[in-house]
Amino acid sequence: MSDPSNKPVTEVEDIKARSAHLRGTLAESLADPVTGSIAPDDTQISKFHGIYQQDDRETRVERTKQKLEPDYSFMIRARVPAGICTPAQWLALQQIAADHSNGELRLTTRQAVQLHGVLKGDLRTTMRRINDALLDTFAACGDVNRNVGCTPLAENAEVHRRASRWAARISEHLTPRTRAYHEIWLAGSPLPGNEPEHEPIYGATYLPRKFKIALAIPPLNDVDVFAQDLGFIAVERFGKLIGFNVAVGGGMGMSHGEPATYPRLADVIGFCSPAASVAVAEAVVKIQRDFGDRTDRKHARLKYTIDDRGLDWFVDELGRRGVHLRAAVPVDFEQTGDRFGWSEDSDGLWHATLYVPGGRVVDNEKTRLQTGLSAIARILKGEFRITPNQNLIISRIEDTQKEEIQRLITEHGLDLWRDAAPVRRNALACVALPTCGLAMAEAERYLPQFIGKVEELLARHGLSEQDLLVRITGCPNGCARPYLADVGLVGKAPGRYNLMLGGGAVGARLNQGYRENLSEERIVDELDRLLADFVGNRDSGEPFSDYLHRAGILESQPHG
Ligand code: SRM
Numbered sequence: 023m024s025d026p027s028n029k030p031v032t033e034v035e036d037i038k039a040r041s042a043h044l045r046g047t048l049a050e051s052l053a054d055p056v057t058g059s060i061a062p063d064d065t066q067i068s069k070f071h072g073i074y075q076q077d078d079r080e081t082r083v084e085r086t087k088q089k090l091e092p093d094y095s096f097m098i099r100a101r102v103p104a105g106i107c108t109p110a111q112w113l114a115l116q117q118i119a120a121d122h123s124n125g126e127l128r129l130t131t132r133q134a135v136q137l138h139g140v141l142k143g144d145l146r147t148t149m150r151r152i153n154d155a156l157l158d159t160f161a162a163c164g165d166v167n168r169n170v171g172c173t174p175l176a177e178n179a180e181v182h183r184r185a186s187r188w189a190a191r192i193s194e195h196l197t198p199r200t201r202a203y204h205e206i207w208l209a210g211s212p213l214p215g216n217e218p219e220h221e222p223i224y225g226a227t228y229l230p231r232k233f234k235i236a237l238a239i240p241p242l243n244d245v246d247v248f249a250q251d252l253g254f255i256a257v258e259r260f261g262k263l264i265g266f267n268v269a270v271g272g273g274m275g276m277s278h279g280e281p282a283t284y285p286r287l288a289d290v291i292g293f294c295s296p297a298a299s300v301a302v303a304e305a306v307v308k309i310q311r312d313f314g315d316r317t318d319r320k321h322a323r324l325k326y327t328i329d330d331r332g333l334d335w336f337v338d339e340l341g342r343r344g345v346h347l348r349a350a351v352p353v354d355f356e357q358t359g360d361r362f363g364w365s366e367d368s369d370g371l372w373h374a375t376l377y378v379p380g381g382r383v384v385d386n387e388k389t390r391l392q393t394g395l396s397a398i399a400r401i402l403k404g405e406f407r408i409t410p411n412q413n414l415i416i417s418r419i420e421d422t423q424k425e426e427i428q429r430l431i432t433e434h435g436l437d438l439w440r441d442a443a444p445v446r447r448n449a450l451a452c453v454a455l456p457t458c459g460l461a462m463a464e465a466e467r468y469l470p471q472f473i474g475k476v477e478e479l480l481a482r483h484g485l486s487e488q489d490l491l492v493r494i495t496g497c498p499n500g501c502a503r504p505y506l507a508d509v510g511l512v513g514k515a516p517g518r519y520n521l522m523l524g525g526g527a528v529g530a531r532l533n534q535g536y537r538e539n540l541s542e543e544r545i546v547d548e549l550d551r552l553l554a555d556f557v558g559n560r561d562s563g564e565p566f567s568d569y570l571h572r573a574g575i576l577e578s579q580p581h582g
């Protein structure tokens with residue numbers, strides 16, 4: 023266990039401490055007409071407000087040569103608890119994107135929505151308009167609890183309704199209390215009243231690092247519940263939600279060449295009633311607030327606090343804070359990923375899960391997602407649900423609207439799921455270049471090309487209908503949860519990836535590093551060889567990753 027006691031806290035801790043509850047000098051930064059950027063300290067504080075300063079990495083060098091400042095713009099992330107938004111909110115988001123960003127909504131792997139390319143001068147208007155749509159961006163990023171996810175679709179509508187309400191309550195309960203957001207973005211000036219501000223859950227320096235919660239409704243583990251700092255796994259009996267298994271300490275991020283950083287699966291530590299979930303979440307967050315490592319941001323997630331001190335310590339600490347869990351209830355997951363196409367729930371309402379390539383809501387030669395979804399939103403009596411895999415569900419469609427919605431889906435080419443092979447529609451990539459400042463390689467823009475290669479390989483080996491989960495990220499931070507995939511490509515340098523193999527089909531087994539720093543050609547060669555081996559030697563119905571473990575190609579961990 024590292025001893026953080028005599029190390030100084032990180033610079034970000036100091037910035038938070040002197041930010042006066044997340045104000046910093048954001049107001050001054052916004053008013054500065056000389057630059058398209060904000061002050062360096064404010065780039066940390068703005069994250070808590072859901073805003074990341076970025077610049078176009080493709081024009082960086084050229085602009086420096088021309089002695090111009092980088093082409094700054096901002097990414098804004100709107101929180102959408104449980105991924106649920108109304109048609110009116112959807113329409114508002116699309117219009118805001120058209121008016122103030124690069125025009126596209128980007129659905130994220132945590133069921134939220136991002137706008138890219140917002141200029142500094144447009145930030146305040148954009149934030150106000152998002153707020154007018156009854157959504158907000160506060161705590162979508164930063165060292166606080168982020169958007170709370172929830173399986174967006176369950177056969178049992180009542181269980182989904184209750185679980186998603188608990189997700190919204192947990193989200194609300196863990197939202198910071200400072201009035202900074204309101205002052206800076208909405209009122210535009212300090213609010214009257216000078217009583218000292220108090221963050222009852224977070225304190226003045228918030229958490230040591232980001233914190234993530236999601237609720238899974240078995241048999242689906244579409245939220246990848248074991249990748250969360252805190253996961254709630256719904257338990258039903260006789261069609262009713264009776265509580266949640268509680269899992270703690272998951273996380274994906276790591277750094278190349280730093281073995282002290284690693285992805286980790288959450289451990290199930292017990293069971294709580296639905297009503298206790300908010301108190302459990304508060305207690306877990308407070309333990310991390312008090313014991314998380316504030317001296318090293320690469321060692322500051324809950325997973326390291328738990329590994330350093332032990333799971334028994336963690337459960338005891340929960341007990342000291344009045345949280346006593348019962349024994350976990352056995353539950354089974356059947357799959358990760360989304361179930362595409364039409365499904366009916368126990369209320370007799372219909373849901374259409376659409377495949378949204380790269381999570382980008384765009385009009386192009388293949389699909390008119392922007393226009394089609396606007397047309398649907400104008401008539402839909404139900405709601406939209408963003409999935410944890412960057413897709414979208416048109417939800418709660420009444421019988422009387424089903425035909426019309428189907429007509430609009432067909433008319434606008436929104437039924438991409440029909441023609442896409444399973445390997446394509448289940449694949450996931452993070453944003454990466456050109457906007458992500460941390461990307462070392464392409465991901466979202468490269469995914470279609472790489473999947474084309476994998477499709478060719480699968481066809482050659484007679485495996486076209488094989489479920490093979492491919493995930494690509496532009497760096498090891500893990501935004502598309504690549505360490506849970508059958509085949510994970512983790513960016514190392516332009517055109518180079520570490521090849522990870524052997525994740526489990528239900529998101530409960532991490533994959534393993536297989537080869538490092540490979541070009542596309544080498545990756546395709548490796549997969550070709552392994553697939554040939556698989557076809558020749560697999561047991562009937564055996565998944566690819568299970569085979570790699572059984573055959574000793576990977577370290578043995580047979581079930582996932
Ligand atoms: Fe992420 C940082 C995008 C989900 C782990 N992530 C970033 C930033 C903000 C880059 C930055 O810090 O400058 C990326 C912005 C790119 C851009 O231009 O939009 C970014 N992360 C995303 C999104 C948009 C990926 C996507 O393609 O959908 C996801 C937004 C989720 C949301 O709505 O809140 C996204 N990020 C994730 C996930 C998956 C999840 O949460 O289920 C992870 C892995 C789980 C985890 O947190 O352990 C993830 N992102 C990271 C990390 C590594 C954290 C760590 O513990 O080391 C970073 C870097 C950091 O925090 O320093 C990061």
Ligand code: SF4
Pocket residue numbers: 452453454455458459460461462465495496497498499500501502
């Ligand atoms: Fe950026 Fe890395 Fe996250 Fe991809 S995984 S969005 S490259 S931080």
